[in-house]
Amino acid sequence: MSDIIDKTKSFATDLLTRKLAPEFLYHNLTHTQRVVKSTKEILDSLKLEDKETEHLILAAWLHDTGYTKGSEDHEETSTVIAKEFLEKQGYSQEGIKKICSIILATKKKHKPINIAEEIIRDADASHFAQSSYMDTCEFLREELSLLGIAEYNQKEWLKTNLEVLGKEHDYYTDYAKEHWQPKKEKNLKRLSKEYKTIKSIVKKEALKAKFKSDSPDRGIQTLFRVTLKNHLTLSDIADTKANILLSVNAIIISMALSNLIPKLDNPSNHYLITPTVIFIFFSVASMILAVLATRPNVTSGEFTKEDVKNKKVNLLFFGNFHKMKLSEYEWAINELVKDKDYIYSSLTKDLYYLGLVLNRKYKILRWTYTIFMIGTVISVIAFAVSFQLYGTK
Numbered sequence: 001m002s003d004i005i006d007k008t009k010s011f012a013t014d015l016l017t018r019k020l021a022p023e024f025l026y027h028n029l030t031h032t033q034r035v036v037k038s039t040k041e042i043l044d045s046l047k048l049e050d051k052e053t054e055h056l057i058l059a060a061w062l063h064d065t066g067y068t069k070g071s072e073d074h075e076e077t078s079t080v081i082a083k084e085f086l087e088k089q090g091y092s093q094e095g096i097k098k099i100c101s102i103i104l105a106t107k108k109k110h111k112p113i114n115i116a117e118e119i120i121r122d123a124d125a126s127h128f129a130q131s132s133y134m135d136t137c138e139f140l141r142e143e144l145s146l147l148g149i150a151e152y153n154q155k156e157w158l159k160t161n162l163e164v165l166g167k168e169h170d171y172y173t174d175y176a177k178e179h180w181q182p183k184k185e186k187n188l189k190r191l192s193k194e195y196k197t198i199k200s201i202v203k204k205e206a207l208k209a210k211f212k213s214d215s216p217d218r219g220i221q222t223l224f225r226v227t228l229k230n231h232l233t234l235s236d237i238a239d240t241k242a243n244i245l246l247s248v249n250a251i252i253i254s255m256a257l258s259n260l261i262p263k264l265d266n267p268s269n270h271y272l273i274t275p276t277v278i279f280i281f282f283s284v285a286s287m288i289l290a291v292l293a294t295r296p297n298v299t300s301g302e303f304t305k306e307d308v309k310n311k312k313v314n315l316l317f318f319g320n321f322h323k324m325k326l327s328e329y330e331w332a333i334n335e336l337v338k339d340k341d342y343i344y345s346s347l348t349k350d351l352y353y354l355g356l357v358l359n360r361k362y363k364i365l366r367w368t369y370t371i372f373m374i375g376t377v378i379s380v381i382a383f384a385v386s387f388q389l390y391g392t393k
Helices: 006-020 029-044 052-064 063-071 072-088 095-105 115-124 133-146 154-168 174-179 179-215 214-267 268-292 307-311 326-339 340-391
Strands: none
Touching: 006 029, 006 052, 006 063, 006 072, 029 052, 029 115, 029 174, 052 072, 052 095, 052 115, 063 072, 072 095, 095 115, 133 154, 133 179, 154 179, 174 179, 214 268, 214 340, 268 340, 307 326, 326 340
16 A cells, blocks of 8 residues: 555645644544544455545545644535545545545444445444543533534433434444444443433423422512511621610710719819710710610510410510420420411511611610710800810810
8 A cells, every 4th residue: 555645644734733723622633533444344354445534544544634724514515624634645536536436424423335434434434332431422512512503401412413313324334233233232221221310310400490480488488587687687797786875875974984974073174064964964865765666575485275276476585485395385386387378477576576676776765866966066055165164264
């Protein structure tokens, strides 16, 4: 056999290495090398003339070179590249014509009309029978996505591969039928098993999502959870504001007691008595209101069985059961969880009374801040007037 095969190998390897876009994760040099190897494997089982063998090996090396200029009509492009290269090598026109017809036989859904076309088609699909098939087809899926040709999710891709292997593809040569078909069947079973698993998972997720969206209970629970959380957050904010006022006024009073009031015994400082009293009065008033805003209400802590049966008691608030025995409370909770309406009623009561507490807290806080602000202004004015009238005497 002439050295044309070595030259073609070097040409195809160089072209696919340098000119092929990186998006071609499947149709690359590795794929071409596999097709050449599979072609030789089939040829070893047959007794063909040297020229026919040469034509097939050359076609295998050149069949995907058209991808270097894009994926569209790449078989025709491959024949153009093959013709230009082989003519430069002085290859016969008859041989070039046969090689080009073999390359065109790799088109999708082409039905082979001679042994050469059967061999190249089987070799081009030899990966269907390889243990690495699952990984190889993932490269093809990624390639299609990168090139913007098609997008498949895992379920769609498995279904597509099942249709190709199970319905659309057939091996033609005796060698492929004997050695590759059984391995292809194993891959088909793997695909089918994985597809069923994915289909089951997707179905469960769909039912779960449908149940979530159709279930009114979930929306109601979310409503109560979010609203209760917001109420508790607002209560924490109110307590924090009250604590700030308590701290500020405590500091003001302690400083007044330690620094200002002892100096009032001096007759020359009597003019400071009135503004000091005003100052302390408003500070004390602010502290009292801040304490009232945070002071908890004392409840009875008891309920009767009649209260539970009539759904009159809110078992979710500790103030209604803190004096009850554990056995009595457990009985009441068991009664509660048996009745969904009672649960929602208890949550509603919890929300309502929390709202009343918040309303009381924020009303007192508003008065507290108002009194503190007015007291501060009046105290400053009183000190300023006292200094103006008596401080210079």
